[in-house]
Amino acid sequence: MVSRRDLFRSAGAITAAASAAAVSRVAMAALPEPVLQTKPDTMAPLLxxxxxxxxPVVTLNGWTLPWRMNQGVKEFHLVAEPVVRELAPGMKAHLWGYNGQSPGPTIEVVEGDRVRVFVTNKLPEHTSIHWHGQRLPNGMDGVAGLNQKSIQPGKTFVYEFVARRPGTFMYHPHADEMTQMAMGMMGFWVTHPKTNHPLIEAVDRDFCFLLNAFDIDPGAATPKIMTMTNFNLWCWNSRVFPGIDTLNVRKNDKVRIRIGNLTMTNHPIHLHGHEFLVTGTDGGPTPKGTRWYEVTTDVAVGQMRQIEFLADEEGDWAFHCHKSHHTMNAMGHDVPTMIGVDHRSVAKKITKLVPDYMVMGERGMADMGEMEMPLPDNTLPMMTGQGPFGGVEMGGMFSIVKVRKNQKAGDYSDPGWYQHPKGEVAFEWSGALPEPARFAAEGGQSMPRKTPAPPSEVNVRKPTGHSGH
Incomplete structure (x- = not known):
């Protein structure tokens, strides 16, 4: 552990700390030292x-948990605890997570490894861990009450099993799930193949992150755990744009991105400038005959998706969820549509009474990206981000894949904005505009509409007697 700890310290990344409140000194002597991380930066791969x-993989705005080898067993130590997570500069959330962060650290093992995970509970209530997608003994599956007793506050439990198949997995509680997952308790698990695999190709860069969401009122810091649909902060690894790091790669690198969804809805994840293949799910690598090129793949609730592409187009390429409200921050859902309404006269009257009053949505919502309206402490603008050409007007689940020909192998640092070659940027046309040619007929229905017959006139005669019956 000394050399690995020195490696992390040299990067300014990791602080090790003993969980003294959880177990006794005697018990701690038999446990792997818990390693904590509080920075929200993307850490270098753990070799x-x-x-x-x-x-190794690189966890977007996250890190990989170190381990120790103990008589052939790979041992990890997870600490479930309250954490403070910066969602983006200017906003922090009071969450629950593991080892100082939400999501917790990524666990990386190799197919065939015997894995032992110590889990210490420093939460105010009981918990457990379910190893989502793993083949393992039933008593290690982590459903509290069904497969095991709950891990009570201050207690440490041990999970042990063999990583039987390579793939992309998750871990999360299976105790008071509504609260604990809504508070950010989750983490990534990657099992690498032990030998060359016919369906798993070697890649140059391997990224991973989890999709999660919170409902946090502007000015507040703790998620509302009863929310089922109206979340206002859509996150990648508990970060929102502009706090999500970019994915920096070298031109012609083969890139793999692993995505897990632990939100309450599906997410169509879209990459600009490239096509990709879906090469794996939580069930394992996909057969090659089922793969076809996409630019968007839908990741449903509880699913994993593994995509791969050749980064052969240089530039700064947007990478985001294609649900438009998922690329916004802390938005209100009850704002009326005011497009086309002239507020000028009424705004003058209101600002005399409320000096900070601002008109919203008169010309659309793009003004929200650059407005200087006062915000409550500990919240973020709905849309934000400054690019090389102006406001990006994004939030939530949005980042950038930066492809550079001079990015060195193994270098994950941000290369800055792309310098476009001359003539390769869209520009304003300043010449005369021709009159548009218009069709004489604008089209119509596919077949004539059937004209209904005029209604029949009905004469009603009131009977005058009973004769003739």
Missing amino acids: PQTGRPYN
């Missing part, structure tokens, strides 16, 4: 120094 070799 394996013990155990089987593998090509």
Whole structure:
């Protein structure tokens, strides 16, 4: 552990701390030292120094949990605890997570590894961990009350099983799920293949992140756990744009991105400038005969998707959820549509009474991206972000894949904005505009509409007697 700890310290990344409140000193002597991380930065890949070799992943705005080898067993230590997570500069949330962060650290193992995970509970209530998608003994599946007793506050439990198949997985509680997952308790798990696999190709860069969401009132810091649909902060690894790091790659790198969805809705994830293949799900690698090129893939609730593409187009390429409200921050759902309404006269009267009053939505919502309206403490603008050409007008689930020909292998640093070659940027036309040619007929219905017959006239005669019956 000394060399690995020194590696992280040299990067300014990790602080190790003993969980003294959880277990006694005698018990701690038998446990792996819990390693904590509080920074929301994307950490460099953790190169394996013990155990089987593998090509490590990079967790977007996250990190990989170190381990120790103990008589051939790979041992980890997770600490479930309250954490403070910066969602983006200017806003922090009071969440629950693991080892100082939400989501917790990524766990990386190799197919065939015997894995032992110590879980210490520093939450105010009981918990458990379910190893989402793993093949393991039933008593290690982590459903509190069904497969095991709950882990009570201050207690440490041990999970042990063999990582039987390679793939992309998650971990999360299966105790008071509504509260604990809404508060941010989740993490990524990657099992690498131990040998060359016919369906898993080697890649140059391997990223992973989880989709999660919170409902936090502007000015507040704790999520509302009873929310079912109207979330206002759509996150990648508990970060929102502009706080989501960019994915920095070298031109012609083969790139893999692993995505897990633990929100309450599906997310169509869209990449600009490239096509990709869906090469894996939570069920394992996909057969090659089922793969076709996409630019958007839908990730449903509880699912994992693994996409791969060749980064052969240089530039700064948007990468985001294609649900338009999922690329906004802390938006209100009850704002009326005011497009086309002239507020000028009434706004003058209101500002005499309310100096900070601002008109919203008169010309659309793009003004929200650059407005200087006072915001409550600890909240974010609905749309924000400054690019090289002006406001980006985004939030939530949005980032950028930066492809550069001079990015070095293994270098994940941000190369800055793309310098476009001359003549390759859209520009304003300043010449005369021709009169548009218009069709004489604007089209119509596909077939004539059937004209209904005029209604029949009905004469009603009131009987005058009973004769003739």
